[in-house]
Amino acid sequence: MTEIADLQMPDDADTLRRLTDRLGRAAEAADLLDVAYRTVDSPLGRLLLAATPRGIVRVAFETETEDEVLDELAARVSPRVLADARRLDPAAREMEEYFAGRRRDFDLAIDLTLVMGFRREVVQLLPTIPYGRTASYAELAAMAGNPGATRAVGTACARNPVPLVLPCHRVVRSDGTTGAYRGGPEAKTALLQLELAHL
Incomplete structure (x- = not known):
């Protein structure tokens, strides 16, 4: 039997990404994922995108630390926050189109939970x-x-x-x-x- 101490985190970034994606899919399938997030590269630096089932809830710039943004989402939206690129694929695609000059308006559902x-x-x-x-x-x-x-x-x-x-x-x-x-x-x-x- 393998001891827990013997388990190691994968050092291969691709393996870690696949495991995280798998965990995200399982959480969403079990209706345990309230806030999904991912990062995307842009001409302005790395952006963090987050979405609830209702729509995109947060876009954060590199000037905001990822941990602070995720803590805000956990405190103000739901503690069930997990990386899950699939939910944010449409947002990532529209961001890419916007920065390439091929999109003028976003066609994304928006969740305004964070603003009153x-x-x-x-x-x-x-x-x-x-x-x-x-x-x-x-x-x-x-x-x-x-x-x-x-x-x-x-x-x-x-x-x-x-x-x-x-x-x-x-x-x-x-x-x-x-x-x-x-x-x-x-x-x-x-x-x-x-x-x-x-x-």
Whole structure:
């Protein structure tokens, strides 16, 4: 009989990936997987994508540590969080198409569990800003029916749990400068330039 101490983690990354995928499939088949996640490479660095059965719930940049994002998901959505690439294959494919300039809008179901109240109203308006265009925080506040809430709009954009999918990078200051962004100001500028290049 093999002692537990004799068991070793596979040192082959491919074997580990296959075992993780197998565990994810088994958990999903047994309805034990509430939040699936995976990482994808992008021109902005590695992105973490997470989804519930209702839709994509989180997109995280490299500026956010994976452990912190997974802890947030476990605390605020469900502790049943597991790597499972298959659930996120459509999101990964759409991200790739977006960064290649072949996609302007995302066709993904979105789970807004992580955003409430006025912030939810704001992020739901973000897809109305056309690809390659921008709106100011003040314009978005007016669109949300609260013209005096410019600062609250800025906070909603800064805490948008699904950037890119809900394009908060298209919201800028009234003077045209980019303003803050969850992925950093360089990422926001790069996304705006990417969209302008593919108009």
